[in-house]
Amino acid sequence: MKFFAAAAALCTLVAAAPLAPWEVMAPPPDGTQFYQLQTKSATAAVSGQWVALKTGSTTYSLAAQQAAATKFFVNKYAPTSTFAVHNADDTRQLALQGPNGVLLSLVDATNPTTDSIPKGTLMEWATFTMDNNVLFVKDGSTLANRTFVAVKGSGSDYGIALYDGKYSVNERAYLPPNDSQGASTTASTITPVTINIVKA
Template structure:
């Protein structure tokens, strides 16, 4: 594990939504999990730092050290789960899975994705799990999904 670069600014991610159950929640990584979920308390929120990828103007978003990044992963492009990926590379993408990283934008303190997609209605969503648990994913905005999803905006908050 390598530490973040000296002087790195840390951020936390907070949701905003018209649906009260998922608004004001914090993006967190539960112990033992690789998928990000929502937590009610800011103290549970994961801290991130960013590194700009100049050729595309996008950012890699790192969790804790420079080996773990936020990534989007899924079996198809309908719902891509927000996951914690260690040293992501094209060689480490699980077979039959789409995965991307370092394609995030931070415009107006809002996290989004710039990966060349022509889909215009993509949005981050809270995906209802069991009980009151929600995970976080990027929805393509066009396909039918059987998952119970709620659109959210993910704001970037200085930690």
């Protein structure tokens, strides 16, 4: 497993790029278990929503109807007990990407490698966990308060991102203040969510 490391405030965010430790199988064989991802939140507007990929987009967003939800399958990387989460076939993976460690958007990446990470961007994949049917990340970060969040877009649209949790985020839309202590800031309105894994 290769690693790409980037400093993020007081922690190190490690992005993994496994060299396909599983057998190539695009598309997956008959009988493969598929999953969909559904949000849970104390904020009604983003609770019970489904993770979906709009046509022509590479960034996942929330959809109200399960029929719009993307179907995923997983491959486990035994040395780290983490999962690659694939969309449609094993060339496409869920990844987390952003210009810094504050908000890493959930994106669709095709054959990601450390060489294909856009300049000035942090990116990681195959670092997901599925404990108790909840999606999360195990990437070596020491930040204890990270959480997935719904990120308010235009109109009623929401994206999904991993927030570094450097500020205490309540269950309402939240805009962290700017400060000179190296604490995280973001210009996006975010709402914490849990992402549940549902068998499709």
